[in-house]
Amino acid sequence: MAAAQTLANGTSLRVWSFGGGFNGDRAVPAPVIELIEGQSAAITLNSMMPHSIHPHGLDVNQANDGVPTTSGFVGMAMPMMGNFGRVAGLPSLGSSYTYSFVAPHAGTYMYHCHGDTVLHQEMGMVGTIVVRPADGSTDRVWTGGPQFSREHIWHLHTFDTTWHTQTLSGAGTVRYRPDVFMINGRQSVAATADSATAIRGMADDVVLIRLVNTGYLPAVVSLGGLTFQVIASDGRPLRATPMVTQWQVAAGERYDILLTLTAGTLREAQVDYYNIRGTAVLGSATTMIQAS
């Protein structure tokens, strides 16, 4: 659905959303979907407009993969809207479809609309899927895996506001020049004030941050110089877990990182969004890490 997002410069930007908001208070990113490893999951998409849900990284079968060319789309083709969603000639699944699968490995995944993906994903039709361990515990990353005491999702995304006047990818979306840089749909000042994004904890808190890059640019995450441990990617534990001060997350990738807070910690975390050649930072989003 269409929605409006107020930018840091006070202007209002048209975005597209799966509705509901990240924590119910924003259009982009979409709601976090929590599943339990080994259990059946059903995600129903209701839409009259042509869209889909692709459960990115969950390795589902083709019928539930949400790719219109192979699996159809939800809604109706809208030829009067210039092949909106680029679904002309593809099978419609009706105005409501339930994507069904068994949640695989515990970890961090994402979902996004796969109709005219280039535009719909950029416009904000993106969300996070968290698969909990088989016992449903919310303090371990996977069964027998590391324990944590606080948990944040950092959903990395950018907007090229010139794209947000388009209804179809094409001549207006040939080149991508983002001018809005976000964590969890919030630019720096708002991200620092956002309780879902800013990390405010206690000494000895072990903080799990699920990094999810649904944007189109390589992002480099740093935590104000603090050392953190990279423990998992794409829903699988790493074979070795490096201790680093910054880490690169490419579009579509997810990384789970652990940070242990110490008393008096007060740092500004930063996400630098690089151009696709990796030669320059186009923009950044910052937020706060604080321990009492």
Added chain:
Amino acid sequence: MDRRSFLKTGCYGVTLFTTAGLIPPLPRRAVAASLSFAITAEAVVRTLIDGSVLSAWQFTGGVNGAGPGALGAGLVVRSGDIISVALTNVLAQAINVTIPGVLENTPACPPGATQIYQFTAPAAGSYYVCDALPGDIGRAMGLFAPLIVMPADGGNRLNAGGALFDKQYTLVLHEADDRLNAAIVAGQAYAMADYEPNYFFINGLSYPDTSARADTAIAMTVGQTIALRIINPGLIYNPLHFHGYHVQVISRNRSLETAVVDKDTVSMCYCLLPKVACFLCTVIACLRASGLPASTDASTRPGSRTDPWRRTYFHLFGI
């Protein structure tokens, strides 16, 4: 494509191999060989997926056949082989043959000349040959070719002592900014800071041509292990996302991967951190057919005039 067409006999009386997306097994042999390849650097006019034309440069294999997809040249050799590449340059400017990490700072080959480049095939792995004169322009214009090095014993392994695979494919990623091509063929300069590609390719093809070529659309039967040699001689990063599959990343840039192994999204290049040049990026990944039909989207890069996602398909048979 007929597998046997990949095997050619060259003028030096030795068997030459060219690479295709689907690489046939090499015959076993006991000792290293001396292999000679003749390639030509030439101007080509490519018809793109939207019908427009692009003036580009290309290495072509000459008598030795074609590379995968629409790429003109490619080499498949064994570790330890003594390789001689005879480059004939019919372009209007000097170029050279380099292999990032293996053969660098080589002499120029002037226009109209033929220059011999010799090297010993390095450790088994995936590499590429490219022009490095002048700077990045040669690669932006298309002067590159995959170099596949098999273990010395010719076995179906990605590295000596590594796991066996059933079939292997080469997927070469690159892109084009048609403004750069137009400027270069007109003899003008182009500032690389302005490089913003608008066409994207796997093996020189855009979707749906990628799914129509047997050497680029991946076909496998349930239970098979497929080796994917993903080579990025282009100038931008590309994340490849595999629908329906996680892959195992075996190596990156000549190093075995020991940490970030099990992936559904593989980033090419990987190397913003530590901050080093990203020009060398090859990844070898393994895929085990699980019984799911699947497609893969290579690159979430937006912006093509046509289908902005490079895409190739895995086809599973026997299910």
